[in-house]
Amino acid sequence: MATHKLLLLPGDGIGVEVMEEVKGLMKWLEARGLASFAIEEDLVGGAAFDAHGEAISDETMARAQAADAIIFGAVGGPKWDKVSYDKRPEAGLLRLRKDLDLFANLRPAICYPALADSSSLKREIVEGLDILIVRELTGGTYFGEPKEIVTLENGQRRAVDTQVYTTSEIERIARVAFELGRLRKNRVHSAEKRNVMKSGLLWNQVVTALHAAEYSDVNLEHILADNCAMQLVRNPKQFDVLVTDNLFGDILSDAAAMLTGSLGMLPSASLGAEDPVTGKRKALYEPVHGSAPDISGKGLANPIAELASFGMALRYSLDLGDIADALDRAIARVLSQGFRTGDIAAPGEKTVGTVEMGQAVITAL
């Protein structure tokens, strides 16, 4: 049996708590002889800053480069609000994304039937919702240069961020979206602001050209990002795959996540390009939720998003799709059995803590 090299980066806040449940699941899988892991664990975010003054160290980066998959928790918290911009907790995550060239961020927004009522939207609008957001993750405003604050002669300050995209950056993310579209309902929306941004114009042109050349069997629609935000609220089920840039993807995927009423449920995968020789790709898996300082340390966090992120790792990086399927079924079962953490409980409903929820998933497996 192949041994899979995993790097666990729990990070800060509830990231640490939900990662414990993933570790429990890994042990369980190994004890049953279903998988074999070589596990390393390391610091990122505020925890790494506290330990060695950087949001991620070069040693941790080297381990990340060598791993088959990285399982990430969450970073940040009020404790590090005053830390300088380049050492802030988020810098650790951004360096991982950039240095490993994890350009394709897959964010499913799925509404579990058992949870449809915990959405702020009407049940009929979100029941059965299943959107896959494909967000470009290594370009755009996040990384473009110049990115600076300068003091002008008149004493004013002037801040600049630069949105940059090249043909090949757009093409490779659009390709991921079209390929995934073919495996789903064959419908891809591409969102940009071509009416205001030159990068939106280029985005639109490159997606259109790739579609015509190689994916004309896929149903493609272009949508302005502002209208996309509206349509996500109005009628989200019109979407299947939605491809967009780094910044729009950040906002639109968070809005989409909230439609499902269950942020604590949603995983994500950030993938690099396939190595032409080994066929492998670098990958990082993380829950969509953050470090939730308000509930951290209390054993209240929902571990399902982290468990489901590990499930995506099983599927996309470790070739253990069967176990991933079983895990997805176990999660659905636990929900229909009525297990609820605070984030997904209806008013008055009985809730369980992080550990109980993690155990329930293993039992259901």
Next chain:
Amino acid sequence: MATHKLLLLPGDGIGVEVMEEVKGLMKWLEARGLASFAIEEDLVGGAAFDAHGEAISDETMARAQAADAIIFGAVGGPKWDKVSYDKRPEAGLLRLRKDLDLFANLRPAICYPALADSSSLKREIVEGLDILIVRELTGGTYFGEPKEIVTLENGQRRAVDTQVYTTSEIERIARVAFELGRLRKNRVHSAEKRNVMKSGLLWNQVVTALHAAEYSDVNLEHILADNCAMQLVRNPKQFDVLVTDNLFGDILSDAAAMLTGSLGMLPSASLGAEDPVTGKRKALYEPVHGSAPDISGKGLANPIAELASFGMALRYSLDLGDIADALDRAIARVLSQGFRTGDIAAPGEKTVGTVEMGQAVITAL
């Protein structure tokens, strides 16, 4: 009685139809001796491009500069999809905003009780919703330079947009938000991405400093723009005034508008700075909805957003607040009487057209 100089720019699509109802209302007010207008009408957007090859002409800009208020319809449509970037319909609107320095865009998102059920959100989440989004309108990614697409030596193309903000640009829009906050529930949220963008960092610092220096009586909260999108979906009533930059404001205000279930109802005002001598400010009023090519020319569009935009002009530019109040009451009455255009009708409900709805508002006045 003062005569107010108005420039009407209906633009394209349903902009033309809904403007007719505003004209009807103006005539009615004049006939009753309640107000006196000197009205000019001109072309903008695709209509202007068709007439003289530009999305707005220098002559029209001169008229705009001279007007007490501009009443704008909507621009754009598939007919002009192939028009070059600098002549596209939106360029007319962007030039108006920039050349008149209309930096403060006020976008109320109000959920009328009679319409709460037409929202995709649960009634209890949106009933009574009353958010005022204060969007910076003349800076950021919309206007920063460089803004270009260049072809590289390897044949690839590279697109750049530049997000730029200076201290004074941030300060003046934050001031508008704090002042309006004081007139409302005294609560201001400021949204940016300081964890990723230098402009977000400066935004945060400038807002914080202004708050401490002059507005410490106002309840200020900073929120990351992605989390803000989530919170708008999860629990929009936590917001009172929300101040943010041009691009985030575009997306977040559209999401907020859709929460109300009644896009065809929402007006907006874009204001310049007060002239220190005359005390006047330049202003443009426009509905939040677009030109809606799918229903244009059919007499189906809801004129209320345009009528309410004119109402904002009465209040903010023409010192006719009493008439504005009466107009708001007339709109509420018409809704509770059951008048519905297609966009706000529940399934099966009887609908009226643009003209009938406009007439009903005048009758209720």
